[in-house]
Amino acid sequence: MKILIVDDSRFQKNYLVKMFQIYFPEGEILTADNGIEAFEIFKKERPAFVLTDLLMPERSGQDLLRLIKEYDSQSNVIVITADVQKSTREEVHQMGALAFFNKPLNNENILELINLIKETAHA
């Protein structure tokens, strides 16, 4: 199963990749630094899940979510952001995000994230 991780922070991306290697080694992890690069990878690789930050250069996570949903309304996009605003959470849910997690991810919500991916994939 392909999972695309999108974040302009290498630190955050590396952390997520490491966590997936530990807790979900069967996943094939792809990465992108921004929304433009991510959408190109999405069209080419068709990952089962996209995990995206919101505040990024070039194209934001909201833009990426909109593009992906227009391209494939059944796609699974999970938002991982430092933005704690209720309005942002509501906005991305209305746009079709599967789930919303606040940074930083700890062991507890990493497991919640991975369980969500496993359950959704097998649904």
Add this chain to the structure above:
Amino acid sequence: MLNSMQKDVLTEMINVYIGKAASLLSEMVNQRILLTVPEIDLISVSSADQFSNRFSPIFTPGHIISSSMRFGESFDGKAYLVFPAEQAKLLVNACLGEDLDGQDPEDISGFIDTDFDVLKEISNVILNAIIGEFSNFLGTKLEYSLPEIEVIYVSESEQKPLLKDSTYILILYTSFLLAETKVKGVIMIALSMNSVTWLIENINALLEA
């Protein structure tokens, strides 16, 4: 600028916001964080002359690292997370789970892209946790700029270089104490006049409720 009741309400709000931010920082560095009670003041730039004296631990002459984010549109301003350069390096290493391994923490030439990347992510999480809660309190939606990192030399004669473009400054001063490294930092929020007015109106509404 603020009467005692307004300041009391604002202090209580900030206490909660800073507490959440500290909890997030604790998760990032995997260490317990102790906080001092935040000092909070809302001042005009013209009366900021005492600023450097009040917050001397970080604004003494030397290099500082500032990570900042602009926010807007209805509630607009700029938020800063500022550390002395040598303490920023300690914070990065704590976040990466690394030792200094003989590096001189005061040698800022030793900063590499990864260090700035980590500092940006720390400030992204910390500043969002505080500014985002103001947004929730005011019932508005904020847009953020990407975090910007600056290494600034603070000289003897100019100890408030970050404040020159702002009208009002909501100053939050707190010191982080990591279990193994005493990392101190300052969080500052500069607000526009309209934003200050809006915030005070909402605090007044809370007091009257």
